[in-house]
Amino acid sequence: MRKTTTAAVLCVAAIAMPVPATAAQAAPSADVRILADCSPHGSDGKVYAWLHSNCSGTLLGSDVGNDANWGDASGQFRGSDDNNATSVANNGHVGGKDVVAFYRLTGGGDAWAGGFLCAGPGVALTDLHGYAFTSGHNANDRISSHQWVYPADCARDAFIDS
Known part of the structure; x- marks a missing residue:
């Protein structure tokens, strides 16, 4: 009886233990985070970009408008912001x-060229390593510009909305 009880307890404990996810199991959608985790400001109408994953490290910039060149000296994203974002958030109004x-x-x-990736309102992409532009290039440390568009302007495979 004692062996049966011990075996039953061990089986239940083994089933209840969480199994860590491997990189092969993790899908890019797992990196989509509720916006509140990345912005304490609520819906303020801005797009945000950070140097590191999980909306951390240097805040590269935030903008209510479009920015055609993150590497120039104008707009909210400037100079070294170009090709440096690892996480982004759309804090825009619906x-x-x-x-x-x-x-x-x-x-x-080459206005708005090189492929694109779209984030719907309230979406934070916390690690761009798992995402690609429509051109096939990995999105991490590769964003050079952004603009606000209608949902219909984004290709299905490039639109992240939840």
Whole structure:
């Protein structure tokens, strides 16, 4: 009887123990975080970008408008902000152009080029390592511009809304 009880307790304990997820099991959607975790400001109409994952490290910038070149000297994103974001958040208001399209290249002569990745309102992408632009390039440390767009402007495979 004692062996049976001990065996039953061990089986229940083994079943109840959490199994750590491996990198192969983790999907990019696991890196989508509730916006409140990345912005204490609530819905303030801005897009945010950080140097490190989990909305940490240096805040590269925040913007209510579009920025065609994160590497120039104008706009809210400047200089070394270009190609340095590892996490981003859309803290915009719902309605109209409420989706942020992040682009691989600047909006110069090749306006909004190089593929894109879109984040819906209230979405924070906490680790861009798991995401790619429509061009196939990994999005981590590769964002060079952004603009606010309508949801219909984003391709299905590039739109993250939850």
